Amino acid sequence: MSRIILHIDLNTFFVRIEEIKDPSLVGKPVAIGHEGRGGIISTCSYEARKYGVHSGMPTFQATQLCKYLILKDPDSEYIHLYSNEFFSYLRNFSKKIQVLGCDECFVDITEEFANSKEKNIDKYLKNIQDGLYKKTKLKCSIGVAPTKFLAKMGSDYKKPMGITIIRKKDVEKLLFPLDIKDFYGIGKQTTSKLKALGINTIGELYKICKENPNSNDITPFIKDYVISSLEGKTSDKLDLEYEDPKSIGTTRTLPYNSHNKEEIRKFYIKLVDSIIGKLKKEHQLTKTITLTLKDADCATNFKTKTYSKSLNSYTDNEEKIKTAALSLYDKVFKDQEIRLIGFTVKNLINKHNAVTQMTFDDYMYHEKESETYLLINEINRKFNKEVVKRASDVIKKK
DNA sequence: TCTGGGGTCCTAGGACCC
């Protein structure tokens, strides 16, 4: 039986918060974003969009396009508050919620709808939408579908305050006429490549993928993604549990472009320290560190380069990570002028599950370096057989 | 005084081991 998955998206969430705080802003061109070097628009009102302002646009450019643009900094306190209100409201309808950020989520209402007195799905959803508005003054769009992908496409279909149901049989009618840029997962780069091939709509894209399984114009990954997404074969399972991060990192644009190695080094150390702090807070160990540098030269289009280094063991040891981070910096930094610097740790494992996730060699490094947080009994259970086997191999060789 | 910052996932070549 197919599931009933909702994708709920708060419409211009950050702007809406400003409007709630100050209702005189309603109907005016409002944008949220920092002013100054490197500032960009994170979201803006529909009135601002009429002037060509959109999210991701440099702030200075937005103010040029719209002379009377009202610019506000994101209010993190209110964002947090309203985001919590949003999710706690939705928990009245279902406990199965996959959070995707502060302003959107998937909700699985299959059982709840089946057991509800209201049998009309449109009315059921309208009730959720209106109830949210009454309680919080927040506006949302809802997509309903048997898979997460189709639900996501549904919530984008009509904004603000839209409700769009996409059954598998509706895909052709609702999605095929759309421009390929509206395909979730197909971005700017792929869109322009596909348009160069004469593919403009989602329907055309589907047809090409289906009819030319062996052509090399479109990568197998995209082809497969397009077909399975549109045929409703992608996931309908929500990720309800907290998942360990895959990487933790930060990047900062420098106050001004610089090629002063010492000055940038000091800046870099602060970033490294903050990431080590986060790593510990998340109870993770890392085995790979990455340094990011963004070129200040416009001619190279602010090219970003990354430099990675693997450590000889999983660790959250401050000294070890810092030493590696700085030696990587000293190795790769020449005297180039840079705009941005970043530090990321990846290849993470959860400290508490470390034993089950580690290989024998990983463990041997820990043993040598006597990092004692691992439970010896647990290690013995896991590695006993391997220790015996390796020892006997060594003896045989001798 | 001209393009952020947080992530995830995929690809691909080279090294190295079996």
Next chain:
DNA sequence: TCTGGGGTCCTAGGACCC
């Protein structure tokens, strides 16, 4: 001595999303 394929790890880069 020559040749090769599979698997895995390391590193760099790119695309995408919010």
